[in-house]
Amino acid sequence: MSKRALDSGLNNVWYELGVRHALRARGVVLVRGPRPNQPFDIYTDRKLHYSLRDGAPDPATLAADRHAMTEMVRASMASSTRRKVSPVFQLIPNLEQPEWRRLLLAERNEFSDAYASWASRMEVARQRNRPGDILLLADETPMRALHVEAKRCAGNALLKLKQYDLALEQFERALDIDSDDKISREKKSLCLSRLGRFEEAREWVRQLTDDYPQDAECWAQAGRVEKDNWMARWRQAELTPAQMHAAASDEDAALGEAIDPYYRAFVADPTHHYAGINALTLQVLRQHCAGDSEQTVIERLIGGVQWASLTAQERNRKDYWARASFAELCLLVKPVDSVRKEYGNMVAAANRDWFALESSRLTLTLFQDIDFRPAETAVALGIVEREIARSKPPVEPRQVLLFSGHMIDPAGRVPPRFPAEREALAAEKIGQTLDQLGVGTEDLALAQAASGGDMLFLEACRARGVRLQPMLPFDEPEFIERSILPASNGERWRERYFNLLATLEEAPWIMPIEIGALPRSASGEEANAFERCNLWLLYTALAWGVSKVRFICLWNGGGGDGPGGTAHMYNEVKRRTGRVSWLDTRTLW
Incomplete structure (x- = not known):
């Protein structure tokens, strides 16, 4: 290779290294072969040295060099996300890394195709309100760089379902990958607040506001924590509105703690109508509870919230939350006709989003609980509840029955595990277990539909009025071939399978259709x-x-x-919950 070509290659390497240092604060792995002179400008960087022989990797050291490179990559991945290796980020401490998905090349390649396919599946699962699909897809991100985004997406889906424990787990997993991820830190504080763990939530938002003192979203999150705390201190279902009004009046100090961060958020960003309407609402409720409120502050907030929410609507006419902020403003200060009009506009923008409407309903029940503007609140609540009735609420099962069990043995299996002559006994034991659990029409049953235990479980649930949802690992013809027909009396089990399908409210979910093809490892x-x-x-x-x-x-x-049998499912369930009914076939037959 000529000196010019060599210099050109080196220049490309330095340019690529410079681009990487400008885009990411850490995670660079440098490797170099033997050179007579040390390259300038990177003499301080940690590098992996490998050996060459006759211009190629040295066979004598190849295995050791591979091992050393693997360990160096693992160490880089495991190192603290706060450790800035890039000299660019060391010199410019306020420089922010762009999100990984924004760094995909303009030209399509295997990485962008994998990301696009995965992102499409995630979006479909979100629109279908399938958090189980999202949780699985979050484990199957096509590249490590997207893991944080995937965990956030799963956490947000669970937040929507008010499964705060599970949502918290997802945001904590995101923070295990990147402890500085601002969005996950905000959402963790929200989960802690909704779980009633106010001291921990306060500490998380204190750290956020220390790190981002001018960030409106961080201050709004601090307000949300204190608002949850204020309501938890006086809100009790057994009290009358008059009694709750009196109890809320005794918590003026806690209410003040909620108003201040919302107000600071709105001052930091006057377009943040969510922070503004909360600051205004809590100020008005403080006045309603005879607390220490200033009318001049209320009047300034009225004008600010009106501007913020109306300009947000101008930017996006379908912005439900901007309309919700303006409707809530009308409820606070305007006559009943305006309330009726704006809540009507708000529910029209919801497009029958049950979760959005339910969030607005919960805000209105707060007003109802402390007898705030009862006539206007009743009008708004009636409009929202009528729209909720027209929307499709999520199925809310009382119990979720999950099953896994042996298939019926194929003919001549040695040793026998689930012989066909034990079918009636297994069905009896499964039925007894369901009766002990008190299952009924308000419950949901999830299982595959293989011959043997799965089918016996689904048939027993159907006989007790339980809603069934079979979930199959393959397209139906392949599933029948692999999981039904191998039984010693496979044709009879296939007939039972189709008889069961005829009774279902919803067809079986097919895994390749619902969440895509099987992922592949590196x-x-x-x-x-x-x-x-x-x-x-x-x-x-x-x-x-x-x-x-x-x-x-x-x-x-x-x-x-x-792989993938009952042992796998049992171990996964035991890791999560101890609620297991084990029908041990060693003692049944």
Whole structure:
């Protein structure tokens, strides 16, 4: 290679290294072969040295060099996200890293295609309100750089379902990857607040406002924590509105603690209508409770919130939350006709989003609880509740029944595990377990539909009026071929499968259709479909809340014929919840 070509190659390397240092604060792995002279300008950087022989990697040291590179990459990935290696980020401490997904190349390649496919699946799952799908897809991000975004997406879906424990787990996983991720820190404080862990929530938002003293969203999050605390101090279902009004009046200091951060957020960003309407609402409620409020501050906030919410609507006519802020403003200070008009406009923008409407309803019940403008509140609440009645609420099962169990043995299996002659006994035991759990029409049953335990469980649930949702790891023809027909009396089980399908309110969910093809590891190995389906079932159940999950297994306590059997599901469930009904086949027959 000529000196000019060599210099040109080196210049490209320095340019690429410079781009990387400008875009990311850490995570650079430098490797270099033997050179007579040390390259200038990077003599301080940590580098991995490898050996060459005749212009190629030295066979004598190749294995050791590979091992050293692997360990160096792992160490870089595991190092603190706060440790800035890039000299650019060291010299410019306020420089912010762009999100990884914004760094995808303009030209399509395998990385952008993988991201686009995964992001599309996540969006479909979000629109279908399938948090179980989102949780599984969050575990299957096509590249490590997207893990934080995936965990955030899963956490937000669970927040929407008010599963605060599970949402908190997702945001904490995001913070395990990047401890400085601002959005996850904000959402963690919200989860802690909604769980009533106010001291921890306060500490998280204190750290946020210290790190981002001019950030409106951080101050609004601080206000949300204090607002939750204020309501928790006086709100009790058994009290009358008059009694709750009196109790709220005794908590003026706590109310003041909630008003201040919302007000600071709105001052920091006057377009932040959410912070503004909360500062105004709490000031007006403080006045209603005979607390220490200033009319001049209220009047300034009225003008500010009106401007912020109306200009937000100008930017996006379908912005539900901007309309909700303006409607709430009208409820606070305007006559009933204006309230009726603006709440009507608000619900029209909701497009039957049950979760958005429910959030507005909960705000209105706060006003109702302390008897604030009862006539106007009743009008607004009536409008919202009528729209909620027209919308499709999420199914809210009382119990989620999750099952895994052995298939009926194929003919001649040695040793036998679930012989066909034990079918009636297994069905009886499954039925007894369901009766002990008191299952009924308000419950949901999740299982595959293989011959044997799965089908017996689903048939027993159907006989008790339980809503069924089979979830299959393969397209139906392949599932029948692999999980139904191998039974010693497979044709009869296939007939029972189709008879069961005829009674379902909703067709079985097919894993490749619902959440895409099996992911592959970095080495190209395809994931196991049965293990993936087990996790899909489990996450779907857990999304309704750990306390609702009841796992029933028909199992001999051993390993299966391959990955993804009952042993895998049992261990995953036990890791999450102890609510397991184990029908041990070693004692049944």
